[in-house]
Amino acid sequence: MIVSPTFFDHEPLVLARSLIGKVLRHRISHPVHGDIWLSAKIIETEAYYQTERGSHSSLGFTEKRKAMFMVPGTIYMYYARGGDSLNFSASGDGNGVLIKSGLAFIDQRSPDICLEVMQELNPINGRIRSPEKLCSGQTLLCRSLGLKVPDWNQGTLTRNKLVLEDVGYSPDRLVQCRRLGIPAGRDEHLPYRFVDYEHARSATRNPTAGEHTIINRR
DSSP, X not given: OBOOGGGGOSOHHHHHHHXXXXXXXXXXXXXXXXXXXXEXXXXXXXXXXXXXXXXXXXXXXXXXXXXXXXXXXXXXXXXXXXXEEEEEEOSSTTOEEEEEEXXXXXXXXXXXXXXXXXXXXXXXXXXXXXXXXXTOSHHHHHHHHTOOHHHHTTOOOBTTTEEEEOOSOOOSEEEEEXXXXXOTTSSTTOOOEEEEGGGGGGSSSOGGGSSOEEEXXX
């Protein structure tokens, strides 16, 4: 089931937890296989508020950051170390959630051939990347799904091209911990990162190896 626009109308900490387990699908036109849906289940997110210094929006409104100030669910994409990164705006000006990593998702709509195409898009040193590590990081996720900053920044989800689905999966446990890559002095201590405990080894970095809290959801 495709989520409604109101799904995103929550503060970042709530939205970041809610996004875990949802499936992101991007339809591409492949030269051999035609129109196919590349899919990943979200397993890691990070929440950002304008009021804390780890957020891009804390530096003020600019045209590049405009999406963070638009209606909840607006796509904010930017380049991180040369790679594309995907975020959604949340409730409140300048607030949003970073889609940190995912797990390749295979079902009737996205069969095995879609996984092979994702691996073609995101090899490692000329070799095939394992499914468990295919989307282990914000830029790897976007590369595997074929998502690009010029195509989607300040855009919105659309039923025939890019969708977010609730497939009935909700993790029993979440890991909550500090976000990654936040410079010293920019609220790096805030525990605004969430990871599906079941798939912690496929996250950007396994959060259970450091200081963390387990959230039991059942």
